[in-house]
Structure formats: C-alpha cells, structure tokens
Amino acid sequence: MTITSDDSTKELPLKSIPGGYGFSLLGPIKDRLEYFYFQGQDEFFTKRMCKFQSTIFRANMPPGPFISPNSKVIVLLDAVSFPVLFDTSKVEKRNLLDGTYMPSTSLTGGYRVCAYLDPSEPNHGKLKSFFLSVLASKKNNFIPLFRNCLSELFTNVEDQIFDKKEAKFNSLSDDMSFQFVFELLSDQKPSDLKLTSDGPALFDKWLLFQLSPLMTLGLPKFLSLLEDLLLHTFMLPPFLAKSSYKRLYEAFNSSAASVLDEAERCGIQRDEACHNLIFLAGFNAYGGMKVLFPSLIKWVGQAGEVLHRQLADEIRTVVKDEGGVTLASLEKMSLTKSVVYEALRIEPPVPFQYGKAKEDLVVRNHDAKFEIKKGEMIFGYQPFATKDPMVFENPEEFVGHRFVGDGEKLLKYVYWSNGFETENPTANNKQCPAKDLVVLVSRLMLVELFLRYDTYRVEFGKVGLGSSVTIKSLTKATTVQ
Numbered sequence: 001m002t003i004t005s006d007d008s009t010k011e012l013p014l015k016s017i018p019g020g021y022g023f024s025l026l027g028p029i030k031d032r033l034e035y036f037y038f039q040g041q042d043e044f045f046t047k048r049m050c051k052f053q054s055t056i057f058r059a060n061m062p063p064g065p066f067i068s069p070n071s072k073v074i075v076l077l078d079a080v081s082f083p084v085l086f087d088t089s090k091v092e093k094r095n096l097l098d099g100t101y102m103p104s105t106s107l108t109g110g111y112r113v114c115a116y117l118d119p120s121e122p123n124h125g126k127l128k129s130f131f132l133s134v135l136a137s138k139k140n141n142f143i144p145l146f147r148n149c150l151s152e153l154f155t156n157v158e159d160q161i162f163d164k165k166e167a168k169f170n171s172l173s174d175d176m177s178f179q180f181v182f183e184l185l186s187d188q189k190p191s192d193l194k195l196t197s198d199g200p201a202l203f204d205k206w207l208l209f210q211l212s213p214l215m216t217l218g219l220p221k222f223l224s225l226l227e228d229l230l231l232h233t234f235m236l237p238p239f240l241a242k243s244s245y246k247r248l249y250e251a252f253n254s255s256a257a258s259v260l261d262e263a264e265r266c267g268i269q270r271d272e273a274c275h276n277l278i279f280l281a282g283f284n285a286y287g288g289m290k291v292l293f294p295s296l297i298k299w300v301g302q303a304g305e306v307l308h309r310q311l312a313d314e315i316r317t318v319v320k321d322e323g324g325v326t327l328a329s330l331e332k333m334s335l336t337k338s339v340v341y342e343a344l345r346i347e348p349p350v351p352f353q354y355g356k357a358k359e360d361l362v363v364r365n366h367d368a369k370f371e372i373k374k375g376e377m378i379f380g381y382q383p384f385a386t387k388d389p390m391v392f393e394n395p396e397e398f399v400g401h402r403f404v405g406d407g408e409k410l411l412k413y414v415y416w417s418n419g420f421e422t423e424n425p426t427a428n429n430k431q432c433p434a435k436d437l438v439v440l441v442s443r444l445m446l447v448e449l450f451l452r453y454d455t456y457r458v459e460f461g462k463v464g465l466g467s468s469v470t471i472k473s474l475t476k477a478t479t480v481q
C-alpha cells in the first residue's frame, strides 16, 4: 500500500492556487464546452491537474451562463484536501446541492428542502432528525421488503433475456427502486395502480427539470451546440413538470399518512413534510439508486468469473451456516462488503460536492498548502479523491478484495456519502442519513444475485448521469444453497 502523506504536522510550502477563470461569460462558456463536449468530464480535470501540476486549482464549473450567477470554483482532486467539504464549521452548504445553481423551489412546493439547508439553519436539524428517526423506525422492513423487490427484479431480468436475448437493466432497476422506496415510506404498495408503472417516469421527468444543467444526452457530435443551448444555458421551465409533481404529491400525501402524522408530532408542518418526503424519496433515494445499482452491476459484471465464484462461495456458505439472510449474516460476508465499498470508491454515485468557505482557510494536499478566502466556492470532484494514487494502490483498477482484513483501514478514504465511511450521519452534518441503508441494499443486491446465479455478463455505456447496463447472460446457480 502506498503511504499517505496526510500527516498534518508535516511542514508544507504555502503556494498560491494555480488556474483562473478567463474573461467573464467567455471563460465559463469555454470551460463548459470543454467539460461536456471537447474534453469530457474526467479529462477536463486531468488536463488541468497536469497543466498546473497541482490537485488544487481554479476553474469554472458548469453550467455557467446564464444559469449560474457565479461559476468560479476552487477544484479539489485529492484525498487529503477533499474532506474540508465535510466540515460544516468551515464551509457553508446553503443551496449548494447541485453546485453553482439552485433549481426553482416551485419544483418542491415552494420550500427549500432539507438537502439545500445548511446545518446552521434550524430547519435542517429538525428535518434531518425526523428522517433519521423515520429510517430507524423502518429498520426491520429493510431486508424483507428489499428482497421481495429484488425477487421481482430478477424475474423480470430473466423474462427479458428469455424474450429478447438481453435485459436492459436500468429501467428494470428503476422500477424496483421506485417500488422499494414507495413501500418503505408509505407501508403500502402504490395505491393508485397506474402509479406503479408511471412512478419512475414521473420522478425522471421531475429530476430532469432539476438536473438538466449537469447532464448530456450522448447525442451525435453535430448536435452538441443545440444540446448545450437546450440543457445548459437556461433552466427548463418548471411549470412543465407541474402535473407530474402533482400526481406524486397526491400519492405520497395519501399513502404516507403515518409518516406525515409523525412529522407533525415533531413540529414540522404537514405540507412541508410531504414536499420534503417526495424530495427524499425521488431525488435522494430513487435518484441515488438510479445511478448506484447499474454502476454496481457494471463493475461486478466486468470483474469476471473468478470474483463471481468467490462471491457465490462466500454468500452461499454464510447463508447456509447462519440459516438465512440477516443483518448478522451480511456482516460476516467480508468479500461482499469489500466489493460494495470498492464500487462506491471507484465510481461514487454522487461525484460532486460543493461548499462555500465560511472564513479564510488554509487547505492542504499531499505537497503544499493553499489559502482560500472567505466566500470562495470550493468544489470537490470525488472520483479523483477516491482514486488518489497516494492512498490507493492501482486506483483505477476494480479490486474486489481491497477492503478485506487490513484493507479496512482504507475505509476512511471512501467518501460516497458526503462523509467518511467510518463516521455517521447526524442532524448537524450533511452526511447522507441513509448511509447504512445504501450499503445494506447494495450488499443485498449481490447476495440475491449470487444466491440465484453463478455468473453473468454485461455490456455498458453512459446515460444521463451514470452508466447504462445491459445484461447479456445469466448462468443459474449450480450449487445447492
């Protein structure tokens, strides 16, 4: 393992932050076109990191004009400087969930929902505590409910392979995630039967109106400028998403009555709680799973048959010895746990984090210190921080066993939840309150997969903000469970 140099006692030179922003309007537009079309996301950062010989530099982050009032950021690309973004005593997180712009609150009933609040705002603590207690109260449902949803998912995958020789995993996974999240929060199946089939599309449309400035549709090159004009130059008009959102509101308002009653007991107005619940279900949970599950299936699929055999052996042995799939049995699956962490490390589902300096700060990377002024926007590109070659050996490689045994020490460098994997979400920080649930459902996905199948093959590409995955074949389990 490479030795990290994050020893804060080490004396480092103070350097000024390299890079710049170019002319107003032109600089941000040039950076945006390079980011989306001429260089691409990763190359945009790699090129500048090499040019400035620094993991910390200045650049504009998309979307820029005319959506972001100010697109100037200080980019952080290493494992040492990145965590300054978790320290809410040093950075303000107000209205920064999507970066340098904030979607209209008319998409969330006129409310600034929890994820847009800074912990210094009293409403953040109130809402986050409520979410943490809702999740705690549903804890016993997680495993049985998610396994039911997975069972339906794999039946659908098999049916599609039977009919069409391949299964489009993303849409089947989205249907499953919607079902899981809705049932978890409402304690019932979507009451309006049409919502079961329409639900994912309703959320997708509503998400598009919030996230279009960060997306590309992967159109042919000659359409790039048109796409840039449509998605990245002006916000899509929110009123076009109104009818979809109304249906979601009505469904959650009637089906999640017990959660909303509890919100009122916690001093949160029912209407505000319902809009927050939709955001939690649709943006945080469904939106997160929309990226997470295809990514997990892609990386494990690509890793090949040897890893598949090892996972199947571990999972089947533990389930047999422990008499079932329980929290305790999952805890004993060290390879399965490691594989999930490795997928979250190599491709964190939420790759961007932002924070505005609350005061003048000094931030360090492996080889220097840099001054950041109060009010400057700090931006961390997480896939580089969690592939920092000073921390992770062969960082670009998917190493299933990376976090087994002694490798567990590296978990503190896994940042997917907007916090250290070794720490926990609280009402005072901005770490994902569903951190443990997300890890749990990812493990369950692998458990269910390798209880049923020995191996599988995938093809993949890019879509929206994540990977598109097609399952080409599934080989049924040959050993008895």
Ligand code: HEM
Binding pocket: 093, 097, 114, 115, 116, 117, 128, 131, 280, 281, 284, 285, 286, 287, 288, 289, 292, 349, 350, 352, 353, 354, 416, 417, 418, 429, 430, 431, 432, 433, 434, 437, 438
């Ligand atoms: C499935 C994959 C998920 C991923 C990858 C994910 C990731 C994240 C990340 C990175 C943040 C911090 C955003 C920021 O401020 O920069 C966050 C916040 C949040 N997440 Fe998750 N999340 C997931 C699922 C969920 C689920 C299932 C729930 C709830 C059921 C949830 C609820 C929230 C909430 C409420 C916040 C805002 C926390 C705050 O404001 O303090 N997330 N999530």
